[in-house]
Amino acid sequence: MPWNKEIECMPVEEIQKLQLEKLRETVAWVYERVPFYKQKLDEIGIKAEDIKSLEDVAQLPVTVKNDLRDNYPFGLCAVPMSEVVRVHASSGTTGKPVTGPYTLDDMEQWGECMARNLWAAGIREDDIVQNAYGYGLFTGGLGFHQGVTRLKCAVVPTSSGQTQRQITIMQDFKTNALLSTPSYALTMVERAEDMGVDIKKLPLRVGVFGAEPWTTAMRQEIEERMGIKAMEAFGLTELGGPGVAFDCEAQDGLHINEDYYLAEVVDPETLEPVPLGEKGELIFTSLQRRAMPMIRYRTKDITRLRRETCDCGRTFLKMDKVFGRTDDMLIISGVNIFPSQIESLLLEIPEVEPQYVLVVRKKGYLDHLTVRVEAKQEIYDAGPDKEAEVEKKISGHLKGMLGISVRVRLVEPKLIERSEGKAKRIIDERPKE
Numbered sequence: 001m002p003w004n005k006e007i008e009c010m011p012v013e014e015i016q017k018l019q020l021e022k023l024r025e026t027v028a029w030v031y032e033r034v035p036f037y038k039q040k041l042d043e044i045g046i047k048a049e050d051i052k053s054l055e056d057v058a059q060l061p062v063t064v065k066n067d068l069r070d071n072y073p074f075g076l077c078a079v080p081m082s083e084v085v086r087v088h089a090s091s092g093t094t095g096k097p098v099t100g101p102y103t104l105d106d107m108e109q110w111g112e113c114m115a116r117n118l119w120a121a122g123i124r125e126d127d128i129v130q131n132a133y134g135y136g137l138f139t140g141g142l143g144f145h146q147g148v149t150r151l152k153c154a155v156v157p158t159s160s161g162q163t164q165r166q167i168t169i170m171q172d173f174k175t176n177a178l179l180s181t182p183s184y185a186l187t188m189v190e191r192a193e194d195m196g197v198d199i200k201k202l203p204l205r206v207g208v209f210g211a212e213p214w215t216t217a218m219r220q221e222i223e224e225r226m227g228i229k230a231m232e233a234f235g236l237t238e239l240g241g242p243g244v245a246f247d248c249e250a251q252d253g254l255h256i257n258e259d260y261y262l263a264e265v266v267d268p269e270t271l272e273p274v275p276l277g278e279k280g281e282l283i284f285t286s287l288q289r290r291a292m293p294m295i296r297y298r299t300k301d302i303t304r305l306r307r308e309t310c311d312c313g314r315t316f317l318k319m320d321k322v323f324g325r326t327d328d329m330l331i332i333s334g335v336n337i338f339p340s341q342i343e344s345l346l347l348e349i350p351e352v353e354p355q356y357v358l359v360v361r362k363k364g365y366l367d368h369l370t371v372r373v374e375a376k377q378e379i380y381d382a383g384p385d386k387e388a389e390v391e392k393k394i395s396g397h398l399k400g401m402l403g404i405s406v407r408v409r410l411v412e413p414k415l416i417e418r419s420e421g422k423a424k425r426i427i428d429e430r431p432k433e
């Protein structure tokens, strides 16, 4: 049964008991097999048996992306290659990629996590599922593929790109569910509109979108323009890819697969734990992975954790929609800005399309931000005066929200490069140090 009620609705105390047991097993596993972890644990003098409660996880050393890069490609692997059956690599959004090896058991777990995700999104056996996440090294394509197969649905492995063909397939195959990044979903809607196809009238019912930050406003935009329910998936290569956390029908935060992942949120500066309900950097420890387990991996993703009863019946801890990555945080005139704040605002402005980039430049010692956003055709056609009026209106709203002046430039329709995977929201034109 893909919906693992026994686990997903387990009483919290029982999940936590299971987590503690698995945490100790994982620490013992890496201590014996990964010199990097042995050294780190020896330095602070902690062994698996010293972990008496889940809170003790805070005493363990954190792992950061650079640790994976330093040990590239297989230095953190805890099993011999003869037990590895798959190797993925991160998309390298923020630099040199990192690897993710899997044992056969790791693959099973991953399939289970993905199946839970798709089931919770309402995807069922008789559905035809078009998988437009990129196939290949990226965990999205093959990860979702496996989940769909586990649900015994028909998977159509279109991978990303060839957008016109995606639309044709969607029409011809009568696709019920679409899997892609949210930005690619938007690219598809636009292309369909250009082709004279109204996706709202097709049998498409639901999408499962993830792999990049997107706002609730963007979710609504996609739901309206496609006439579907837009559900969410969250994960990262270091933790085995998508399937770490998923949306349920309540669409109010993502349930974390707690039997496989132990989540914490910490202050990114001090690494002190922050209480439930407060924002900070998300940290995960994998609890049952064997090829390359992660102890306290710092995701750089900013969110909040919530423990509450959900209408869906699941007891798994919830994380809010990711607010942004610390890597993408801009500091403009002393104010911290995440692209998601600007995205939410732009989506409320009827004169522009939800296609934007943030350009950061250095002027003197200070960073300056220009928001480039596409004008709707009729605004562009109305000429420069109208554009200037809209620019002024948006920068006024931005000033109200952020407290600082930000330049806004309307650009002509279709000028901003469309995404087929992860959208690039920031163009950094500051000189490299």
Ligand code: ADP
Binding pocket: 090, 091, 092, 093, 094, 139, 209, 210, 211, 212, 213, 214, 232, 233, 234, 235, 236, 237, 238, 299, 301, 321, 322, 325
């Ligand atoms: P890369 O770091 O190269 O992009 P991954 O493909 O492993 O490599 O991407 C993982 C990252 O993608 C996460 O740490 C997070 O920043 C982002 N991500 C994945 N799913 C979501 C989501 N649902 N919402 C926001 N961000 C997400």
Ligand code: ZN
Binding pocket: 248, 249, 250, 255, 310, 311, 312, 313, 314
């Ligand atoms: Zn729920």
